[in-house]
Each structure stands twice: as structure tokens, then as C-alpha cells.
Amino acid sequence: DVKVTQSSRYLVKRTGEKVFLECVQDMDHENMFWYRQDPGLGLRLIYFSYDVKMKEKGDIPEGYSVSREKKERFSLILESASTNQTSMYLCASSPLRGDEQYFGPGTRLTVT
Amino acid sequence: AQSVTQLDSQVPVFEEAPVELRCNYSSSVSVYLFWYVQYPNQGLQLLLKYLSGSTLVESINGFEAEFNKSQTSFHLRKPSVHISDTAEYFCAVSAPQGGKLIFGQGTELSVKP
Numbered sequence: 263d264v265k266v267t268q269s270s271r272y273l274v275k276r277t278g279e280k281v282f283l284e285c286v287q288d289m290d291h292e293n294m295f296w297y298r299q300d301p302g303l304g305l306r307l308i309y310f311s312y313d314v315k316m317k318e319k320g321d322i323p324e325g326y327s328v329s330r331e332k333k334e335r336f337s338l339i340l341e342s343a344s345t346n347q348t349s350m351y352l353c354a355s356s357p358l359r360g361d362e363q364y365f366g367p368g369t370r371l372t373v374t
Numbered sequence: 375a376q377s378v379t380q381l382d383s384q385v386p387v388f389e390e391a392p393v394e395l396r397c398n399y400s401s402s403v404s405v406y407l408f409w410y411v412q413y414p415n416q417g418l419q420l421l422l423k424y425l426s427g428s429t430l431v432e433s434i435n436g437f438e439a440e441f442n443k444s445q446t447s448f449h450l451r452k453p454s455v456h457i458s459d460t461a462e463y464f465c466a467v468s469a470p471q472g473g474k475l476i477f478g479q480g481t482e483l484s485v486k487p
Contacts, residue, residue: 266417293473302383304464305418305477312473320474352417359473360406361425365417 265289266366268353274372281340283369285353293359294336296320296328299350299368311336312359343373376401376467380478388486389457395450395481397439397465407448408466408475409439418464424448425470435459460485 269284287294293312297305297320307320309328317328325347329337336355340347350370354363381396399405406425410418422433429441439450448465465478 295474297477302479304380304479307474310474354418360468360470362408362420362423363475365410365419367417368415 266353266355266364268351268366268369270369271367272370272372274374275340275343276374277344279340279343279373281343281371281373283338283340283351283353283371285336285338285355285366286334287336287355287364288334289355289357289364290333291355291357291364292333293356293363294330295354295356295363296326296336296338297352297354298322299352305352308338343371345373347371348373376405376469376472376476378465378467378476378478380465380481382481383479384482384484386484386486387455390454392453393451393455393459393483395463395465395483397448397450397478399446399448399465399467401446401467401469403469406468406470407439407441408468409433409437409448409450410464410466410477412462412464412480414461421450421463455483455485457485457487459483 266287295310296308311330327339353366356363377400408423409421411421422431424441432438466475
């Protein structure tokens with residue numbers, strides 16, 4: 263079974279803090295994705311990566327950055343957290359572009 | 375570019391009744407289509423997908439969806455729902471080799487006894 267793990271299920275941070283969300287997959291997938299999920303808005307793509315050290319902006323990259331130093335790990339960074347970044351963050355990986363994505367359990371981030 | 379519209383944000387239904395969750399998509403190229411389910415406090419799990427071939431696809435827990443190219447739809451159906459089907463359901467579309475999934479806004483299915 264494909265397994266995607268995220269470093270925290272729940273996280274509470276203060277405004278202005280730097281926040282790291284870690285995602286690891288164990289199936290040697292080339293493609294990895296970060297989404298945020300908000301009620302009524304579905305999932306919105308923040309950043310994605312098709313290879314190590316490669317990244318591309320998704321639909322809502324402002325206020326975020328990413329790092330992919332190793333194939334299995336894809337990190338999302340909030341340089342200076344703000345209250346409007348309070349959300350559920352979901353990581354996913356995929357073996358083929360355009361095909362099924364495998365999701366982690368999510369990190370519910372609250373910024374106060 | 376692709377887009378997805380889920381026509382109902384909430385669908386309440388009684389146990390053992392049939393249900394249909396509606397999904398329409400827009401695309402200028404051929405598409406892959408997916409339905410994902412999200413149980414409370416969990417990530418998304420793939421329910422079923424259409425890549426090519428038979429337009430009717432089925433899941434292991436009794437759901438089915440039919441790809442209708444002329445109506446650009448991929449509605450999800452189940453003839454008899456259970457309490458355990460209560461969850462949020464997301465329709466998604468991608469272009470072959472395109473990489474990105476585009477998700478709908480989600481439909482909350484609430485099954486009542």
C-alpha cells in the first residue's frame with residue numbers, strides 16, 4: 263500500500279512564525295503536491311513538484327514556498343504565518359502525471 | 375484548462391435510499407475523471423476513476439459513475455446507501471499527462487437512519 267505521511271495532524275502557530283509542514287511518501291513517486299482545503303472551496307493547489315529540486319506554482323502560491331531535496335520528501339513552508347493561512351493542508355503523491363493521487367491524512371493548522 | 379462543478383453542496387438522504395451526486399466538467403481536451411471520498415478527520419481516498427474504455431466504472435463498495443462525454447458529466451450513484459457512507463465526496467478532472475488534478479467544491483453526503 264502507498265503511504266503518505268504528514269508530520270503533524272494538528273498544529274497551532276502564532277502570527278509571524280515560520281512554519282514547516284513535512285510530507286513523506288514511501289512509493290518512489292515522481293510527483294508530489296500540496297493543497298489547502300477550506301469549506302466550500304474544495305482543494306486548491308499550492309505547489310507541486312515533478313522531480314527532486316524541481317517545483318512549480320499552483321493556483322494559490324502566495325505566502326508559501328516549498329522544498330524538495332529528496333524524492334520522498336516534499337516540504338511546505340509558510341515564511342511568516344498569517345491568520346488567513348488557517349486551514350487544512352493536504353499532501354499527495356502520484357506515480358504518473360494526470361493519474362490518481364494518494365493523499366496523506368492532512369495537517370490542520372491554526373494561526374492565532 | 376479544465377474546471378469541475380459539483381452541483382450540490384449537501385445531500386441528505388435516508389439509509390437504504392438511492393443517491394446521486396452530480397459532477398460536471400469543462401475541458402477542451404480529453405480527460406481523466408475521479409471521485410474521491412473524505413471521511414471526517416481523514417485525507418482523501420480514491421473511490422473510482424475513469425481513464426478510458428468502458429464509460430461505467432464501479433467501486434468495491436457499491437458506488438458507480440458513468441462518463442457522459444456529450445453532457446460532460448461524471449455523476450456518482452449508489453442504489454442503496456448506508457450510514458457509513460456519510461462523508462464528503464470530491465469530483466476531480468485532469469488531462470492525460472497534464473499532472474494536475476482540478477477538484478470540485480465537494481458534496482457532503484449525510485445518511486440518516
